[in-house]
Amino acid sequence: MQRSGGKKRLNELNMDEQELISHVQEGDEAAFARLMGLYKDRIVNYLYQFTGDYQKAVELSQETFLRVYFKADRYKPLAPLSSWIYAIASNLAKTEVKKRRKMATVSLDDLPNNYSAGIYSEDPPDPGLIRNLREALDALHPRYRVPVVLKDMEGFSQEEIARIIKRPVGTVKARISRGRKYLKKMLEKAAHGDACASKNEVREHGRA
Numbered sequence: 001m002q003r004s005g006g007k008k009r010l011n012e013l014n015m016d017e018q019e020l021i022s023h024v025q026e027g028d029e030a031a032f033a034r035l036m037g038l039y040k041d042r043i044v045n046y047l048y049q050f051t052g053d054y055q056k057a058v059e060l061s062q063e064t065f066l067r068v069y070f071k072a073d074r075y076k077p078l079a080p081l082s083s084w085i086y087a088i089a090s091n092l093a094k095t096e097v098k099k100r101r102k103m104a105t106v107s108l109d110d111l112p113n114n115y116s117a118g119i120y121s122e123d124p125p126d127p128g129l130i131r132n133l134r135e136a137l138d139a140l141h142p143r144y145r146v147p148v149v150l151k152d153m154e155g156f157s158q159e160e161i162a163r164i165i166k167r168p169v170g171t172v173k174a175r176i177s178r179g180r181k182y183l184k185k186m187l188e189k190a191a192h193g194d195a196c197a198s199k200n201e202v203r204e205h206g207r208a
Contacts, residue, residue: 046150080163
């Protein structure tokens with residue numbers, strides 16, 4: 001990729017994403033900064049769904065944009081730019097999940113309980129539900145977690161997800177369905193367990 005130093009100053013207004021990436025491919029750092037500004041928060045939040053660790057999500061997002069910058073020449077305008085960027089982030093997320101699974105299992109109590117189904121939050125409204133969702137997502141295999149998060153938390157269509165993970169739409173549909181069923185089952189089981197625990201606490205309190 002050639003880095004042009006004397007390039008005409010980028011006009012950030014009225015410039016669509018295809019124009020931005022074309023400027024990035026020419027080594028325009030101002031265009032890259034603009035592109036990063038458009039996607040940074042979304043990518044951090046997306047990666048947070050996988051790690052439950054905000055700092056790790058930030059680190060992975062930085063790696064994502066480094067790859068966007070240095071591999072910009074590989075992008076072809078056959079699919080939306082967002083699909084290409086999310087594909088890079090997804091691959092990094094799956095690598096991180098595999099790495100964690102090879103390491104010693106960490107107690108859920110050591111994971112942050114501030115997971116939200118939308119964005120990172122420092123003050124979650126329901127720590128119990130968030131903990132259960134975090135546990136269910138952690139147990140969900142990446143082949144199901146990626147499409148479920150992209151669909152239900154990031155709002156991508158099945159066709160867009162198919163482009164991101166490079167699988168047929170039928171496969172994406174099946175994985176979303178199976179992933180949702182698994183999450184529902186896990187959350188129902190957790191809710192039942194929490195209810196039983198609450199009843200036991202009431203009984204124990206009554207005996208005190």
